[in-house]
Amino acid sequence: MSQVAVNKLDLFHLAWPILIEQLTGGVVVMADIYFLSLLGEEAAATAGLLMPYLLIGFFVLPMLSSGGTAAASQYYGAGKLDKVQPVFITNIVLLGVAGFAFSAFTLANFDNIALWLNFPEAMQVYAEQYLAIIGFCFGFHGLRCAYGSILAAKAMTQWNMLVSLLTNVLNIFLNATLFFGWFGLPRMGLPGIALSTVLSFVFAWLMVMAIVRFKAGVRLEFSRAMLPQMRAVLRPLLKISVPSAAEPANYTLQQIVVAGILASLGVLAVSSYTFVLRLLFVSMAVSASLAAAGQIIMSHHMGARNLDTVDATYMRCIRLAMSFAFINMLLFAWFYQPLIGIFSQDPQVQFYAKWLLIICIVMEPFRAINIVAGMALKAVGDGRFSASVGIVFIWGVVPVIYLCSISWQLGVIGAWACFALDEVLRGIINHWRWKTYKWHSMGIS
Numbered sequence: 001m002s003q004v005a006v007n008k009l010d011l012f013h014l015a016w017p018i019l020i021e022q023l024t025g026g027v028v029v030m031a032d033i034y035f036l037s038l039l040g041e042e043a044a045a046t047a048g049l050l051m052p053y054l055l056i057g058f059f060v061l062p063m064l065s066s067g068g069t070a071a072a073s074q075y076y077g078a079g080k081l082d083k084v085q086p087v088f089i090t091n092i093v094l095l096g097v098a099g100f101a102f103s104a105f106t107l108a109n110f111d112n113i114a115l116w117l118n119f120p121e122a123m124q125v126y127a128e129q130y131l132a133i134i135g136f137c138f139g140f141h142g143l144r145c146a147y148g149s150i151l152a153a154k155a156m157t158q159w160n161m162l163v164s165l166l167t168n169v170l171n172i173f174l175n176a177t178l179f180f181g182w183f184g185l186p187r188m189g190l191p192g193i194a195l196s197t198v199l200s201f202v203f204a205w206l207m208v209m210a211i212v213r214f215k216a217g218v219r220l221e222f223s224r225a226m227l228p229q230m231r232a233v234l235r236p237l238l239k240i241s242v243p244s245a246a247e248p249a250n251y252t253l254q255q256i257v258v259a260g261i262l263a264s265l266g267v268l269a270v271s272s273y274t275f276v277l278r279l280l281f282v283s284m285a286v287s288a289s290l291a292a293a294g295q296i297i298m299s300h301h302m303g304a305r306n307l308d309t310v311d312a313t314y315m316r317c318i319r320l321a322m323s324f325a326f327i328n329m330l331l332f333a334w335f336y337q338p339l340i341g342i343f344s345q346d347p348q349v350q351f352y353a354k355w356l357l358i359i360c361i362v363m364e365p366f367r368a369i370n371i372v373a374g375m376a377l378k379a380v381g382d383g384r385f386s387a388s389v390g391i392v393f394i395w396g397v398v399p400v401i402y403l404c405s406i407s408w409q410l411g412v413i414g415a416w417a418c419f420a421l422d423e424v425l426r427g428i429i430n431h432w433r434w435k436t437y438k439w440h441s442m443g444i445s
Contacts, residue, residue, distance in 0.1 A: 009155060009300055011316060015293035017161035022285030024168040031172050033278060035179050035193050037343060039126075043190065044343070045270045046119070046126040049263060051277070052255030053113060055248075057102050057138035063248045065095050065145035066292070067241025070299040070379045071233065072153035074443060077303025084153075086229035089220055090237055092146040093230075099142020106135030118260040120267075126190060133194035137201040144205040147212050152296060154216055163208045171200035243383030247374065247390035254394045261402055262412060269412040272352035275343045280360065283328045287321040287368040291375040298379045302443050314376045314434060321368035329364045333357040356416045363420035369427035373434055381442030386430050397422045 037044035068091030075083045106113070114127035148160045177185060178192025188195065212218050262270055294317040301309045332339060333354070340353040370390075377386040397418050404414030 009297050011290070011293050011297060011313065014155060014157050014296055015289045017157040018292050019285060019289035021157075021161045021164035022289050023282070024164050031175060032193055032197070033274070033343070035175050036190065038179075039190060042120075042122050042267060043126050045267050045274060046123040046130070047274070049117065049119060049123065049259045049270060049274070050113075050127055050130065051274070052252050052259050053117070054134065055252040055255065057099065057106075057141060059252060060245050060249045061095060061099055061102075061138070061142045062145045062148075064098060064241050064245035065091060065142075065149040066152075066295065066375070066378070067091070067237055067244045068094075068146065068149040069152045069292075070240045070244075070295055071237045072150070073296055073299035074303035076153065077300035080303075083229070083233050085218075085220065086226060086233045087237055088150050088153075088218065089222060089226060090230045090234055091149060091241075092143065092220070094237075094241065095142040095146035096139065099145075100139035102142075103135050103138040106131055106138065110135060117256060118263050120263060129190050130194050133191055134197055137198040140198075140201045140205045144201065144208055147205070147208045150212050150218055151208070151216060152292070154218075155296065156216060157293070157296075159211050159215060160208070163204055163211070166207065167200050167204040170203055171196050174199060239381060240378055240383055243387035244375075244378045246387040247394070250391045250394050254398060257398055258401055258415065261405060262415060265405065265411055268346060268348045269352060271344060271346075272340075272349045272356065273412050273416075275340055275349070276353050276356045276360075278343075279332055279339060279357070280364065282332075283325040283364045284367065284371070286324045286328075287371040290317045290321045291372045293317075294372065295375045295379040298376060302380050305443075307440055310380065311437075314372070317372045317376070318369060318431070321372050322365040325364040325368040326361065329357065329360045333361055352412055355413045359413075359416050359420050363423050366420075366423040366427035369431055370423060373427070373430035377430065377434060377439065380439040382433070382439040385433055389426060389429050389433075393422050393426050 033044050033047050036047050068087055071091075072084050072087045075081070075087065110131035111128050113131055114124040117127075119127055144163075148163070151157065151159050174196035175193050177183060178188045178196055181187035212220075262273060294313050297313050298310045301307075301313070336354045336357050337350060340350050344350070374383075374386045374390065377383055400421075401415045401418045404410045404418055405412065408414060410417075
């Protein structure tokens with residue numbers, strides 16, 4: 001890797017653009033829910049209940065692409081530059097196939113998904129209208145993530161941030177334009193919000209592809225001659241990509257099941273659950289940005305076998321992520337009324353949200369450990385362990401959630417306490433695994 005890029009392997013230099021990218025993405029989600037709330041509580045609650053399904057694309061695809069970032073970074077660190085471009089191309093193919101496959105599934109089943117998720121009848125119409133349009137975006141999002149991973153591996157995270165900022169501004173502008181019927185356009189309501197997202201993702205893909213070619217100077221050669229080199233890097237790439245995607249994929253599927261359970265608790269309980277999830281994006285974004293930046297640094301140093309630097313980077317990320325999550329949730333719990341008031345003035349919604357945020361004071365620091373430790377273990381080639389632990393706990397907690405929320409009638413607060421217990425136990429186990437240092441003998445180079 002060039003000396004310029006090596007000098008950019010600084011945690012804050014890499015993390016702050018990723019953080020801005022994460023935060024602006026969260027702001028857009030909040031804006032979408034705001035526009036939907038103008039149609040009524042049921043429309044906003046529908047978006048919240050659909051979010052676990054949509055996260056299969058919006059969350060799992062970026063995590064899958066991170067395997068390309070980590071693999072290419074390790075090859076950069078090891079000086080094996082001939083393997084870098086095959087990783088980039090293989091990652092683009094992998095993300096494109098995965099993204100368009102999910103788009104095809106969504107479009108083929110848009111009128112059944114709400115039924116599978118046990119939506120109340122009043123919400124099913126909203127869900128069908130939204131999914132019939134939003135389903136088109138996942139293939140383009142997969143390609144955008146794959147090209148973005150190239151910039152991340154080259155320590156050019158500021159360009160991913162720029163793309164995210166412009167995309168999000170465009171999305172909000174299109175939301176308002178199509179929702180309110182600006183510039184003489186017809187008022188499109190919910191379909192307009194979904195269409196805005198699709199157009200924004202197409203724009204993001206085209207823009208990041210242009211940056212990779214003209215700013216990063218990466219000329220990708222999609223040719224038959226490249227196939228043997230792609231096959232050579234496929235297994236090392238999948239060694240990181242599959243565990244990286246397996247845990248979030250199972251998490252989002254779990255959230256779909258949980259959404260079906262919580263749907264029977266009523267609109268107000270579901271609304272409070274949805275609104276608190278939207279507030280958590282701040283601490284989650286900080287943890288994810290530190291984890292992603294740390295993953296780039298750790299992957300480079302893992303390739304160069306600078307193991308002490310890898311461990312020091314991990315510990316620094318853990319301390320920063322946990323500290324921010326704890327302080328952030330203290331403030332959110334204290335000022336819950338004006339924060340939840342942005343979405344709803346209903347006293348029952350605010351009551352539920354207050355207790356969910358209090359539980360978050362414990363839950364979010366351990367979630368920070370999970371995010372950082374999980375990505376770190378995947379970066380150094382020990383992703384199978386964290387993914388296995390995650391899958392066991394993710395599904396093991398579901399029957400407990402049902403008991404607490406339905407059988408024992410603790411409602412959404414009982415379900416949230418189960419989420420907290422899950423995060424605490426997984427955080428402890430993943431951190432213990434890192435401290436065994438078994439990853440010293442791993443890696444792909």
